[in-house]
Amino acid sequence: xxxxxxxxxxxxxVALFVAIVSVPVAALPAASxxxxxxxxxxxxxxxxxxxxxxxxxxxxxxxxxxxxxxxxTRQWRWYESxxxxxxxxxxxxxxxxxxxxxxQYAAFVAATGHPAPDVDATTWAGYGLVHPFKRTxxxxxxxxxxxxxRGDHPVVLVSHGDAExxxxxxSARTARRWRLPTEAEWEKAARGAAGRRxxxxxxxDAARLNSHDxxxxxxxxxxxxxxxxSPYGLLDGAGQVFEWTATQGGPGRYIVKGGSWDDKGCGICxxxxxxxxxxxxxxxxxxxxxxxxx
Numbered sequence: 001x002x003x004x005x006x007x008x009x010x011x012x013x014v015a016l017f018v019a020i021v022s023v024p025v026a027a028l029p030a031a032s033x034x035x036x037x038x039x040x041x042x043x044x045x046x047x048x049x050x051x052x053x054x055x056x057x058x059x060x061x062x063x064x065x066x067x068x069x070x071x072x073t074r075q076w077r078w079y080e081s082x083x084x085x086x087x088x089x090x091x092x093x094x095x096x097x098x099x100x101x102x103x104q105y106a107a108f109v110a111a112t113g114h115p116a117p118d119v120d121a122t123t124w125a126g127y128g129l130v131h132p133f134k135r136t137x138x139x140x141x142x143x144x145x146x147x148x149x150r151g152d153h154p155v156v157l158v159s160h161g162d163a164e165x166x167x168x169x170x171s172a173r174t175a176r177r178w179r180l181p182t183e184a185e186w187e188k189a190a191r192g193a194a195g196r197r198x199x200x201x202x203x204x205d206a207a208r209l210n211s212h213d214x215x216x217x218x219x220x221x222x223x224x225x226x227x228x229x230s231p232y233g234l235l236d237g238a239g240q241v242f243e244w245t246a247t248q249g250g251p252g253r254y255i256v257k258g259g260s261w262d263d264k265g266c267g268i269c270x271x272x273x274x275x276x277x278x279x280x281x282x283x284x285x286x287x288x289x290x291x292x293x294x
Contacts, residue, residue, distance in 0.1 A: 036107035040094035049195025051083035060267030098222035099154035116141035117157035160279035183247035191271035192231030199230035209239030212264035249276025
């Protein structure tokens with residue numbers, strides 16, 4: 001298959017958006033009652049505390065060291081790119097309560113013919129990730145169908161462009177603008193205005209999220225850890241899957257947030273934690289949620 005340049009890919013998404021807008025409303029799935037339109041929660045306008053201080057980063061390294069038995073996250077300075085705690089002003093917006101699920105994404109695939117989540121062995125090997133290709137098969141959509149029993153799990157194996165195109169489709173379908181959150185919008189929704197270290201408070205609690213500490217080393221149905229909700233009610237803001245944001249983290253790369261089912265410790269599961277991934281990456285650890293503008 002010919003690989004598209006970033007410019008070609010963006011042009012394709014624009015063309016797809018135009019094509020979707022041209023589809024008669026009757027030809028699209030029902031806008032309510034089928035679960036395809038994700039539920040949202042409202043985030044008020046106003047200030048919030050973003051970033052971390054030295055004490056928070058040190059605590060994160062110690063969590064990792066206790067869980068893994070080594071100090072590689074400290075050695076590799078994983079948390080040193082986090083901005084120093086500071087106050088950020090945001091406008092009001094709505095954000096999906098959970099990551100987008102396989103079933104929600106399936107409505108988009110069915111309506112547009114967009115490629116279903118999958119990755120081939122050669123591409124996967126080229127990523128240089130620690131997970132074997134065999135592990136991707138439980139998340140891949142065979143024959144374009146949602147894997148059995150995973151309809152309510154977060155969709156993964158989606159690139160940044162896939163997530164943007166889904167947002168364009170949902171925008172056309174609902175006559176509201178849906179898009180990926182900025183890093184700041186995601187962080188505010190996940191930790192609240194007071195800058196909590198974790199969505200639920202200051203101390204790590206493995207019972208409140210899907211991480212490798214006490215989890216099944218796999219995705220689980222979204223919202224399974226209601227006790228881990230943020231002050232605004234956001235679910236799965238720590239663990240489960242990393243989530244794409246609209247914030248660039250270098251040429252051709254975007255910031256992901258949240259940690260995943262693969263992580264333990266879990267310093268990386270803090271809302272302040274951040275790192276960038278290539279936009280074209282289709283990873284079993286990365287999904288997304290969307291913002292709906294007022």
